Amino acid sequence: MATEFVNKIHPEYPQMIYEALDALQQKEGSNKSSISKYIESKYGNMNDAHSKLLTYHLDRMKQTGELIFLKNNYIKPGPDAPPKRGRGRPPKPKTTLPQGTEIAAPKPRGRPKKDPNAPPTSKKPKPTSVPSDLAPVSKTGRPRGRPRKIRPQPPQNGLE
Secondary structure, eight states: OHHHHHHHHSOOHHHHHHHHHHHHOOTTOBOHHHHHHHHHHHHOSOOTTHHHHHHHHHHHHHHHTSSEEETTEEEOOOTTOOOOOSTTOOOOOOOOOOTTOOOOOOOOOSSOOOOTTSOOOOOOOOOOOOOTTTSOOOTTSSOSSSOOOOOOOOOSTTOO
16 A cells, blocks of 8 residues: 555656666765665655565665675676576576587596496405414514403412
8 A cells, every 4th residue: 555655646666766776876886875865865755664665665666687786886788798596596597509519428427337237346365364373573673563452361270
């Protein structure tokens, strides 16, 4: 109801917003409060729903791409500006390929499959374990690696 009242007396909000942006002529654009002040100064005191309607129309114009919102300012998009590509952006136009063009298969993902015709691979033989007494000794005389855990000897005949 409020929009019907405002639209009968004043021009539509998008038109008023464009007039405000043209009249203010700020390079970085104009924020919402400066647009609102300009509209109120030109069309007199607006009704109570003015701020809500202005916010609604600015958001709608921003989402449809009629305005660009940058650093808290609203800017009219330039004639040479590319279409905005963000959330809700229109997809890029796809070019059709000429007839007879073959499309290569996409690059496979993940680990390649084993060749069923390949000969089986032989497993590496495990080296025979050498008893610790015969293990090669380093230059210092100590064996390499962590020493083995020695189990404590249980007491014999109940005597300690």
